[in-house]
Amino acid sequence: MNGPMARYLDGSETGRLHLQYGPIDLIIGVDGPRATPKHIRHAQQCAWNRFQTILPELVDELPLLRSPATPHEPGARGSTARRMVEAVRPFAANYFITPMAAVAGAVADEVLAAIRLGFSPDDCPERIFVNNGGDIAFHLSGEVEFSVGIAQDDGEGLGRFRVTASEPMRGIATSGRGGRSLSLGIADSVTALADDAASADAAATIIANAVDLPGHPSIRRAPASSVKDDSDLGDLPVVIDVAPLPADEIARALDRGQEMAEHLIDRGLISRAALFLQGAHRIAAPHPAPFPMTARLEMRPHA
Structure with missing residues (x-):
């Protein structure tokens, strides 16, 4: 498997960013009135820094993440794995589901969180999205939709x-x-x-x-x-x-x-x-x- 890769989709480093690593395939967009080129590049760097570590962390916990969820699931170590476990926990008592059911969404949430942590609340661009193969985490503020x-x-x-x-x-x-x-x-x-x-x-x-x-x-x-x-x-x-x-x-x-x-x-x-x-x-x-x-x-x- 190749290592993490990044490229710009719109021919510009302030356009959408494509990140790929194994089965993870993200498209990241940043815009809004506060989204200057400097803001966009900073958001992309925050995403890239976190993205490189997610897949190895998940691989380390695959036995847990592929196991049927229970209402009292043993704690996962990594933050992305914890998001997966918490997302499926409400269904565990009544339905068959494993934390892998939430993996794409959890990865998108994790990368979005890393971007937002790179800004103060008053400085964050109004719209950010992380699209992981159609499962999308997004940040909105102000008048955007x-x-x-x-x-x-x-x-x-x-x-x-x-x-x-x-x-x-x-x-x-x-x-x-x-x-x-x-x-x-x-x-x-x-x-x-x-x-x-x-x-x-x-x-x-x-x-x-x-x-x-x-x-x-x-x-x-x-x-x-x-x-x-x-x-x-x-x-x-x-x-x-x-x-x-x-x-x-x-x-x-x-x-x-x-x-x-x-x-x-x-x-x-x-x-x-x-x-x-x-x-x-x-x-x-x-x-x-x-x-x-x-x-x-x-x-x-x-x-």
Whole structure:
């Protein structure tokens, strides 16, 4: 495996920064009225300094991070690993989940935290984002907002989530059959908004697992270990193929996922979620909103 690498995506050292190390692939953006070239370069240096150490730290704790979570998980040593453990802990009593379900979001949170620590509160750029393969941690202040597109595996856009600085959400993550990990459910994708990216990552995994039709003959499953040698899911049956489903069965599967998403909203674990399956979608949101809600999903109608 090659060591950590960095490059600029926009042809300028004040543009977006791309960091890659093994399976970790980050895109970092910094902007806003206070984001001078000096501020941006400083933020990038803070990100690079922390980024170089994250993967070795996680590798050192892989046995713990690949083990099923429990409500009283043994303490992890590294700060990124601790974020992973804490993100999955709320689900451990009732669902199968390992800390690896939150790894992408936790890495994004950790790098964002390192950037923010490099500034005083009054000097920090208004908008910073760390995108780890679609699981995103972001900082907002002042009048800025954050907008992220949601797309299918083939690149077709499905809509956009928008969040303003006045709202508490600072993490967004997507899980499902179209993602980088294996899934116990049949959702094409589930995108969740939460207070941080690790929490959104874990919650999106749980919701995506809930979008399912157990025992359905059109769904093919196989032991996770036969699909991916080092899967933290062991021999659990993961979905490997889903034939086209009739509309009523799609609705039934999405109902199960929406019920789970609304349960997590009621528990305060996420703020909202968008669920997608074979051209259909559901939106889960609090009723009523606990704060002035401008975070929303702008949907693009299906043809």
